Amino acid sequence: MRPKSGLRLNKTSILSINDLLQFDEFLDEVYAQCKKLDIPADAALAENGCGQFEINLLHVDDPLKAADDAILFKQVVKAVAARRKLTATFMAKPFGLQSGNGFHVHCSLLDKDGNNVFDDGSDEGSDILRHAVAGLLKTMSDCTLLFAPHVNSYRRFTPGTLAPNNVSWGYENRTAAVRIPGGDSKARRIEHRVSGADANPYLVCSAVLAGMLYGIENKLEAPEPINSITYDEAELKTLPLDWLSAIRKFESSDVIDSLFPSEMIELLIAVKKQEAKRFAQQVTNLEYLTYLQDV
Incomplete structure (x- = not known):
C-alpha cells in the first residue's frame, strides 16, 4: 500500500x-x-x-x-x-511472480599500507583478484546452504531474474554469481551475488572471505569470464537448486571442513535437517486444492 x-x-x-x-x-x-x-x-x-x-x-x-x-x-x-x-520483509522470494530479495556483498582487500591488492591499474584487476574469484567459484556450491539457508531461499534462483543459479563470474555481468564492477581501478572489488536477503550476514561474510582466502592461498586459476547471459550457458555448473541438495552438499564437502570449525558445521547441519523435516511434514493449501478431490 x-x-x-x-x-x-x-x-x-x-x-x-x-x-x-x-x-x-x-x-x-x-x-x-x-x-x-x-x-x-x-x-x-x-x-x-x-x-x-x-x-x-x-x-x-x-x-x-x-x-x-x-x-x-x-x-x-x-x-x-x-x-x-x-x-x-527480507524473505528471499515473498511473491512467486515478482523479483526476489538479494544480499549482494562487495569486498576488496587492503595490504598493510592500505593499498587495494585487487588493483593493478588495469580494467581486469590483479592476479590476486582472479585467485580470489577462483576460490569463490570452487567453494560456491559447497557453501550454498549459507547463502540460501531456508526452503523459500531457492525460489529466488529463477532464470532471468538476475538471481544467479550457476557457478559463474564476469566483468559487469549482473547475471553472473560473481561480478567485477567497472569504474575507477582504485575501487576494484568483487561483488558476490548469490545470497538472499534472508541469509545470516555473519555466515555469508565468513563464507565469502573463506572462499577468497582459499583461492589466494592455493593460487587457483579462474576460468574465462562470462560476458553473455549466464542462464544461456549450458556448460556452466549449476548451484544446488533445492534446500535438501544444498544441505547434502554442505554435509559431504571436503572443502567445508577446511573453511569452518567442526562444531559450527555439525550444529548447522543438525539444525537445517531438523528444519527441513518440519517443513516436509506440512501439507500446503495448493496440494489440497490440487489433489484432495481429484486423486
Missing part, C-alpha cells in the same frame, strides 16, 4: 522517483535511525519488484561491523515499518 495515495501497489517501477516519494517519510525515518546506530546507509532506489526497495550500506574496513550493520539495518527497517502499519 502506498502510504500517501492509499492505492495498492500493482506494478514494478524500477528506479521510480515517484515510488520513493510515496515512501519518503518511511525512508527518512529509516535513515534517521541508522544514523543513531552508526549504520552507514547510503542511496535508496526503487527496485524491480513491486514495493521493493534497495538501500546500500557503505563499505567499512571491518567485516564483523559490516555484518553487525546488516543485522541492525534489518531490525531498523522492520521496526520503522511496523510503527507505520506497514510490513517489511
Whole structure:
C-alpha cells in the first residue's frame, strides 16, 4: 500500500522517483535511525519488484561491523515499518511472480599500507583478484546452504531474474554469481551475488572471505569470464537448486571442513535437517486444492 495515495501497489517501477516519494517519510525515518546506530546507509532506489526497495550500506574496513550493520539495518527497517502499519520483509522470494530479495556483498582487500591488492591499474584487476574469484567459484556450491539457508531461499534462483543459479563470474555481468564492477581501478572489488536477503550476514561474510582466502592461498586459476547471459550457458555448473541438495552438499564437502570449525558445521547441519523435516511434514493449501478431490 502506498502510504500517501492509499492505492495498492500493482506494478514494478524500477528506479521510480515517484515510488520513493510515496515512501519518503518511511525512508527518512529509516535513515534517521541508522544514523543513531552508526549504520552507514547510503542511496535508496526503487527496485524491480513491486514495493521493493534497495538501500546500500557503505563499505567499512571491518567485516564483523559490516555484518553487525546488516543485522541492525534489518531490525531498523522492520521496526520503522511496523510503527507505520506497514510490513517489511527480507524473505528471499515473498511473491512467486515478482523479483526476489538479494544480499549482494562487495569486498576488496587492503595490504598493510592500505593499498587495494585487487588493483593493478588495469580494467581486469590483479592476479590476486582472479585467485580470489577462483576460490569463490570452487567453494560456491559447497557453501550454498549459507547463502540460501531456508526452503523459500531457492525460489529466488529463477532464470532471468538476475538471481544467479550457476557457478559463474564476469566483468559487469549482473547475471553472473560473481561480478567485477567497472569504474575507477582504485575501487576494484568483487561483488558476490548469490545470497538472499534472508541469509545470516555473519555466515555469508565468513563464507565469502573463506572462499577468497582459499583461492589466494592455493593460487587457483579462474576460468574465462562470462560476458553473455549466464542462464544461456549450458556448460556452466549449476548451484544446488533445492534446500535438501544444498544441505547434502554442505554435509559431504571436503572443502567445508577446511573453511569452518567442526562444531559450527555439525550444529548447522543438525539444525537445517531438523528444519527441513518440519517443513516436509506440512501439507500446503495448493496440494489440497490440487489433489484432495481429484486423486
